[in-house]
Amino acid sequence: MQRGAVQQKIPCVFVTRVKDEPSSKREHQMFKVLATETLNPLALSAAIDSALATEKVDGTCCYVTTHKGLPYLWARYDRKPTKQAEKRFKKYLYTKGSSKDFFWNVDEDFKVVPDFWIPAKGVKLSNGKPYPDENGHIPGWVPVEYGNKQYCWHSCAVNYALGVAIILKPRTEDPGSLEISLVHLSDLLEQTLELIGTNINGNPYGIGNKKNPIHLLVPHGTFVIKELAALDHNSVVSWFEHCQEGKVEGIVWHCKDGSLFKLHRHHLGLHWPLNDTHLNSRPVTIKMDLCKFDYEVDSSTLLGQLSKKDTVCYDRLQDILLD
Known part of the structure; x- marks a missing residue:
């Protein structure tokens, strides 16, 4: 399915x-x-x-679609109302109890979004413009570009020069264990994924550490x-x-x-x-052979560090330690 x-x-x-x-x-x-x-x-x-x-x-939602003619990772970015508009909205909810009949002036009530922002699929339109949901937000996406500090942890999990993403998935040979490997971004087009790791949502899976953070992408519906x-x-x-x-x-x-x-x-x-989860307690193998790529990967990047651990197996996902 x-x-x-x-x-x-x-x-x-x-x-x-x-x-x-x-x-x-x-x-x-x-x-x-x-x-x-x-x-x-x-x-x-x-x-x-x-x-x-x-x-x-448990992570942060991402999306793969094209940007500048290439498959790119996009981060979730909801367009939110200005403080004044949000105050008016909350006052209306307090008195009416429902957001269905609240009128939004989309041109004036919402904050400016970054360049290249796009609304999420399925967002309702009003006069051809994206209209907020019942929470007063317009769900959307922004491309993850190198150099943007706000999305530095997203950037760790992709390499646009190679066109790949670092993915966590069940191991084909043994679905009860896990595998960290590379997947072409082109194979993930129009899919959504979850970014998990050291600096995401308090790191509920205990992955990596502050000195050597690890961030991985999990396509939705993987497990x-x-x-x-x-x-x-x-x-x-x-x-x-x-x-x-x-x-x-x-x-x-x-x-x-x-x-x-x-x-x-x-x-x-x-x-x-939880202290121990079903995900972080499973065995994991790193499959990060970069020999097939005619590209020299920076050894200080996550991709470079993981490539040094190619074929290494760990008893648990949370046991992975990078140099």
Whole structure:
């Protein structure tokens, strides 16, 4: 089954409710979004029972599409309202409770975006212009270019001269273990991925260290969940709490019609991150043979450091140490 690309916010597989107490997921958020025991009607209509369940990986979302005529990695960049417009929006939500009828002046209410910014696929248009979602944001992307310090960790995971990305995936010979290898960016066109590593989201997988950081790209839908319990509230909670495969941030279901649905541990009131996860406790092999490329890689880059470890196996992903 083809994996869906993450261009928009993914709805929860269960109907959610809001609880008035501080979020354990987002700092300064004074409410929790929790899953009820009722399946989302949209998920039922998308045949969620026959969907492909995959691990939700904890990182930052990326996208591969063309830029300057070449396949490029793009970083998530949502166009957000100005302070004045956001204040007006929040006041409206407080009095009306819904964002559906709020009027945005797209030309004046939103901050200027960087050069080459593009809206995410599926963003609604109003008079031919991208229009904000229910949260008041316009999801979008900006190209990751060398020299941009804001995206320096993204840059580590790609090499445009070679046209490749550093990917973490299941090992073909043994799907129970992992492999770090190179994939041509052209083979990833129009796919979305998750960037994980030392300086991303507090590094929940314990990858690398501050002296020698490691950042890897994981195409969405890469890690298929094999032993998922029945799709009911209690069974899923038990799976998260008691199965080794359940030591993940969450689940994303890829439906046959292209729809995506998710379930985060926080939706169930469960803790994340964990000291040991299903991902960082698996064996990993580095396959980084650069001999086939007629290009001299800088040994100080992540690609150069990993190439020194070509064919080296580690008992766990978090055991990798670079020189």
